Amino acid sequence: MEPIHIIGAGLAGSEAAWQITRAGVPVVLHEMRPEVATFAHRTGDCAEMVCSNSFRSDDDRMNAVGQLHWEMRAADGLIMQMAARHRLPAGGALAVDRDAFSQAVTQALRNEPLVSFQPGEIRELPTEGRWIIATGPLTSAALGQSIRALTGEGSLAFFDAIAPIVHADSIDMSICWRQSRYDKGDTEEERTAYINCPMTREDYDGFIDALLAAEKTEFHEGEAGSSPDPTPYFDGCLPIEIMAERGRDTLRHGPMKPVGLTNAHRPEEKPYAVVQLRRDNALGTLYNIVGFQTKMKYGAQVDVFRRIPGLHNASFARLGGIHRNTFLNSPRLIDDRLRLRSHPNLRFAGQVTGVEGYVESAAMGLLAGRMAAAEALGRDLPPPPATTSMGALVNHITGGADAKTFQPMNVNFGLYPPLEEMRGGRKGRKDRYPAYTDRAKADFNQWLAGQV
């Protein structure tokens, strides 16, 4: 049988290789390290964890990433098996001894007779055969250029510029209102597409002071300027704190301008500034804060953003950031089988598909591996239902997210289809989250059962 080729033996590529061999299909794994280095990896091992040694919460009842762990275990995932073997005490989190973990993943793949390793960088997208591209956030420059040449200008980003994303049900609508600037749009839905948070002069001054004083993170050495496109963020997506440093009123004349908006609760009062949130998913459960990409530290972001009127109790699906990160415009380019629409022999997996994080990347590897193996055996494997963590992620990156504003995403319950009968808001969580994960487990088991 023709082997399936995988480019990149990171979290996603390693998991994909393992899943393919479980189906009895041979794999060739192409990895450029250690010959070609990245600024973040230190070794030549598979599945190296480049920063934190944690796979985050292991709570499969109250947490969407814990539920994703559960699904990967249920699907015989290599990453979860080796994480369990090298687990370190870390409260409710799944933390590991990183070197022992990645050496164990490497050994498991080397012991597998269906896997052959072919060291070296792949500089161009192949035209023949079945391939999975799992080259991650630090995809080599040559391959990045080749992907961009095939998929078109603007289809591949080399940096993310993530504005924080808020759970819609944590926004205080007794303070905020829905309206698009100048009521633009042909339908009522378009005219009310944004949620607006009004600020008085006092609110604005306090906000700017907090922003300027907040702790910021720096780029890692080699991170900025090492991509095919050496300008990380200076075209249209400046961090808000840099804008604030350029002048106290810069934000008020930029993303926080109050023009074309009337406070529905106090129409006679003209806000001094307005923070706008834009719908982030088709379900309408998530909203991003428009233009608020930032390099503030996570703790500081929560403090600063909760100062915004209407966001005092905001719960964040993800916080903002700007990092070196190669990722596709997946909603436009790939189908729900993770194939490039224009070249279905090329599948993508891992962070390059626009998911974010070790676990999410490995999960997309698991899925791409299973789907590619099924296809090699003459079958078609649909993704898991959107009611599961894995299915919710695929659904988001290949359809649920808006292609125009697409930025990488962590798994979170905001991606799940809501349970109509459950109470919303923070107070409803203790009933809602277990109901989500019970439904996810039943649906995931059913998806797995359909594959035997």
Ligand SMILES: Cc1cc2nc3c(=O)[nH]c(=O)nc-3n(C[C@H](O)[C@H](O)[C@H](O)COP(=O)(O)OP(=O)(O)OC[C@H]3O[C@@H](n4cnc5c(N)ncnc54)[C@H](O)[C@@H]3O)c2cc1C
């Ligand atoms: C600096 C930094 C810090 C991060 N910190 C965290 C964190 O703390 N927690 C977290 O959950 N996530 C973190 N991430 C995100 C993390 O990288 C991903 O979540 C995860 O590693 C992605 O898995 P992946 O398999 O998609 O990519 P990777 O694990 O990076 O694997 C991709 C592999 O492809 C190889 N490769 C690239 N190009 C080629 C080529 N042309 N030919 C052959 N091989 C190639 C690379 O060498 C690499 O081994 C961080 C990312 C970066 C860049």
